[in-house]
Every structure is written in structure tokens, then in C-alpha cells.
Amino acid sequence: MPTDASTQQSCSHCGDCARACPEALDPEVLFLALVKDDFGVTQSARLDACSQCNRCVEVCPSHIPLLDWFRWGKSKLREHERAADARKRFLARNARLARERELRAMRRGTPWPTALPMQTISRSEVLAAIARGKARRREQRP
Ligand code: SF4
Ligand code: SF4
Structure with missing residues (x-):
């Protein structure tokens, strides 16, 4: 126009x-x-x-x-x-990938990554999630 x-x-x-x-x-x-x-x-x-x-x-x-x-x-x-909408999806995907990277790093026991592009959950939240997962697995053992 x-x-x-x-x-x-x-x-x-x-x-x-x-x-x-x-x-x-x-x-x-x-x-x-x-x-x-x-x-x-x-x-x-x-x-x-x-x-x-x-x-x-x-x-x-x-x-x-x-x-x-x-x-x-x-x-x-x-x-x-x-x-x-595309921007929202992009940001959500970035956040999910960052969370997955953090969890993988924690499981490997490598130092906590400090230069993540988007850190959306705290270290203590990740540790708590891992602890909950371990507890669940312990309960499921025969
Ligand atoms: S509904 Fe749209 S086209 Fe109809 S008078 Fe209002 S602004 Fe104009
Ligand atoms: S205010 Fe009057 S001149 Fe302006 S778009 Fe509406 S009808 Fe047309």
C-alpha cells in the first residue's frame, strides 16, 4: 500500500x-x-x-x-x-535445550556450565530434580 x-x-x-x-x-x-x-x-x-x-x-x-x-x-x-509465534517457539526451544544441557552436565559430574545462553532454572532446582529421580528409581527397585 x-x-x-x-x-x-x-x-x-x-x-x-x-x-x-x-x-x-x-x-x-x-x-x-x-x-x-x-x-x-x-x-x-x-x-x-x-x-x-x-x-x-x-x-x-x-x-x-x-x-x-x-x-x-x-x-x-x-x-x-x-x-x-515463531519467536516464542524459538525461545521455548532454547530454554528446553539449556535445561537439557544443564541436566546432562550434572549427571556427568562436570563443572557447572557458566556460559549458557539461557539459564532458566537454578542449580538447586536441577539438583532437586535429580534427587527426586534417584529416589523414584530406588522406590521402583524390587
Ligand atoms: S466493519 Fe470494516 S469495512 Fe465495515 S465499516 Fe467498519 S471498518 Fe469499514
Ligand atoms: S474521517 Fe472522513 S475523510 Fe477520513 S476516512 Fe473517515 S470518512 Fe473518510
Whole structure:
């Protein structure tokens, strides 16, 4: 979508679009946020609730292609959400690998590693987990 200043200035702030919106959204706010690539505001202004009914476009005296902007914005929001999910999965995987490395080091009896990229549980928690595992195995012995 174009993001030049003239696009932004074409809005006369008349408020007709907000009055016409059946979802009680403020299309002007959504539009201006999308022009500025401000996806935080786009999310808080509930772009995802837009039903794409086109009523805001029909009443806009400046003939701004609001619906095109909203469709584009929704696809961008999905991209952002996918990226955030991927980042969460990446961090969770890093934390799991770090925990596994710590446990392996403890079992080998090697010195406690100090330069782990992410240390998410403490040494005492690991020792307690190992002790619990040993106790369980002792109980299971015939
Ligand atoms: S297209 Fe979306 S923002 Fe525009 S009036 Fe319909 S629901 Fe509201
Ligand atoms: S109807 Fe059009 S000109 Fe009026 S506030 Fe909404 S986007 Fe801006």
C-alpha cells in the first residue's frame, strides 16, 4: 500500500466512517495507523473485528480506499502474529535445550556450565530434580 503523506492528508477527519461502521470501529484511526505502519495501534483499534462490509468506503467523502487498506493491514497483522509465534517457539526451544544441557552436565559430574545462553532454572532446582529421580528409581527397585 502507498504510504506517502498525500494519502494521509486526504482524510478530512469528518468522522462519517466511524458513524457508519456497524462494528463500532473507527476506520479513520485504523487507516492513519496503517499509513504509519503502526501495528500496535492497529491491533488496539481492533482491525481484526472489521467485517469488510465496505460501509466506511461508501460514506467517505475523500474516496479513500479504506477496505484495501484494511485487507492489506489484516495480512500484515497475520504476518506479525506468525513472527511472534515463531519467536516464542524459538525461545521455548532454547530454554528446553539449556535445561537439557544443564541436566546432562550434572549427571556427568562436570563443572557447572557458566556460559549458557539461557539459564532458566537454578542449580538447586536441577539438583532437586535429580534427587527426586534417584529416589523414584530406588522406590521402583524390587
Ligand atoms: S469495512 Fe470494516 S471498518 Fe469499514 S465499516 Fe465495515 S466493519 Fe467498519
Ligand atoms: S470518512 Fe473518510 S475523510 Fe472522513 S474521517 Fe473517515 S476516512 Fe477520513
